[in-house]
Amino acid sequence: MSLHRLLIDAAARFPDNLALAGPAGEMTYRELDLRADALAHVLSGEGVRPGDRVVIWEGKTPLAVVAMQAVLRLGAAYVPAGESAPAARVAALIRDCRPRVVCADGDRLTALEAIRASGDGDGDGDGDGDGGTGIGGIGGTVDLDGHRELPAGPRPVPVDRQVADGDLAYVLYTSGSTGVPKGVSVSHGGARAFVDWAAAELDARPGDRFANHAPFTFDLSVLDLYAAFSAGAAVCPVPAELAYAPARMVEFLHRERISVWYSVPSALTLMMRDGGLLERPAPDALRAVLFAGEPFPIAGVRDLAAWTGARLLNLYGPTETNVCTFHEVVPDDLARDRSVPIGRASCGDVVRVMRPDGRVAGVGEEGELVVEGPTVMLGYWGHEPQTGPYRTGDIVRVLPGGSLDYLGRRDQMVKVRGYRVELGEVEAVLGSHPQVAGVAVVVSGEGADARLRAFVLPAPGAAPGVLTLKRHSAERLPPYMIADEIRLVSELPRTRNGKIDRAALSSGTTPYGQL
Structure with a gap:
């Protein structure tokens, strides 16, 4: 292999x-x-x-x-x-x-x-x-x-x-x-377990053209390259100068006749919000849109589903496991008030949800996602080999039927005025508002002074009011989980891999443009 x-x-x-x-x-x-x-x-x-x-x-x-x-x-x-x-x-x-x-x-x-x-x-x-x-x-x-x-x-x-x-x-x-x-x-066998699964799931074909949006340092690029190679298809690398230029990315999608697009949701949000993606008919060649790396606000998923008949797949997994679960968007997902599920195990992996007391979580319960199987890394270079199940540090909830909802990082669990708050859940609720294209929530202060601060990227042409967003949250969250401060921003800072840079938001080193 x-x-x-x-x-x-x-x-x-x-x-x-x-x-x-x-x-x-x-x-x-x-x-x-x-x-x-x-x-x-x-x-x-x-x-x-x-x-x-x-x-x-x-x-x-x-x-x-x-x-x-x-x-x-x-x-x-x-x-x-x-x-x-x-x-x-x-x-x-x-x-x-x-x-x-x-x-x-x-x-x-x-x-x-x-x-x-x-x-x-x-x-x-x-x-x-x-x-x-x-x-x-x-x-x-x-x-x-x-x-x-x-x-x-x-x-x-x-x-x-x-x-x-x-x-x-x-x-x-x-x-x-x-x-x-x-x-x-990552081993040859681990990489092939993922690539072979992806190629089969996507029915990769010689005539396909895979967009390669992620840098080669990011595990998303593994699918682009090797699933294409497995079928004799073409890989179309997105040059770095285009990667977050939304209008140029939209033009790239059409000009290169992309059939499989895979990126972080932030890139797709930019393309819809600032690149005019939804203003043009979806390319005839496009048959699958994959996203991974961070939660995708449900409003953006709804817009994509209305724009294209292509398959929409949410892939989940830390770099340490590449992809270990996936979910294909179905109509029922679009009626939800939170991000689409991360789904079920893939690539031959086995996933379990472990409660803090050490028991396996049941339906409706939450816990840390633990993965074992062929895609799990060999270990961190220079450190002890990875043996046994890998603890992702991600908190999920078990849905009826066995699918999984992503709630957030274990280290995003914070205490605010004595209450445990999962930042991912606050983000998911704000992100479910139809006028919201992206959101990040951080905590400022400690102890009695801890406050939830939400940075909201409005949908194209929208300007949701702070009171509107707080009312939306109040209908879905307990009072202690409603953001104390909501700020509309023209952009959310990103890391080199395109994920939201929460450290920059927390430190205040990034300027926030008021819309």
Whole structure:
């Protein structure tokens, strides 16, 4: 079940199909296969062996995909670094995962060298065979500027190292609660369990065109790339400069004839609110819209359902499990006053809802979602392996029939004037108002001074009054869960992965434009 066999097999079956398309450039499966083999030989010459890590610091370009596939063919694991990540953060990532090689363009390699020269790289220079030389533990570098064109000369010898299901395929760095990034280590078997499920659920076909909105550092991109490769379909990367330019994203959706769209709800909300998505007929090619990463206010889901007959699927799972549950939107969901359910287990995983007293929750009860199965990560790089069930830290409620409602993070459970409040539930109720496109709730103050502050993004053309929103909340929540302050904003700050940046809202470091 190696991840890289998906591309190799697709190149054999569909050599002339487009593997990559869009503004960043096109590449057929034959070309992608050839270039991955060529770069694999270069990396092998730099000493890359099975089990090594290779950092790839490149934009959302075809070359980044070539590099990822080249690394996998050697039995090594790729570690994508964010396109816009500062060099200091990439250096910290390098110190943690100790890659054999770093692949980047000349300017980025120069920036890393400057850090090393300043003494901040912490390279120990021991040459111990697991990195330890060069910039903070790098064994070597490959300047990607020299690999942006098809290689000249005869076709390189194909590279296809055998790997086991449990071998490391990639490491994705996420923000850690301590402020130190954590490397989520994913195996070939874990990735394939998710990809194979997704391809089957979506009935992926050679004629499909998958939009790739998420950066390669975000687990959403795994579906875009590999579900497409499994069917010989095309991947259409959304360039970083378009990713949150709503009108340009809408144009991208139509121009590239996207059939499968997958993004965080924030991106879809922007497209509806500011990009004119709903003002044009849905593209004929569009047959599935997937969203994940954060709750989607029900008003936005209703608008999407009215706009397109495409399947709407809510996928759930932390990076540590990729996707472990899913739910397809049905008409009954649109009558609810809260976000659509996260549904049932997928990908062969088993999920349980554990009450604080250690018992499994029953219908109507809530508890922490616990996951075990093939998609669960190997562990955090450099830490003890993940063994046994993974505790997500997410609080859910069991619905009749066994489906699950997402309530929020365990660490979003706060005490306000002595009452336990789940911020996700407050957000879901405010988000159910038809004039609300997005919402985030934070707590300010402590003890008796604790207050709930809600930041509300209005729907296109709407300007809901504060009293209206408080009345809407009062009809659905107990008094202690009604936001003390509601502020209308022109935008909600986001992290690099497109999720709402709650830390920025809590700290007040982001300006809030009054509408």
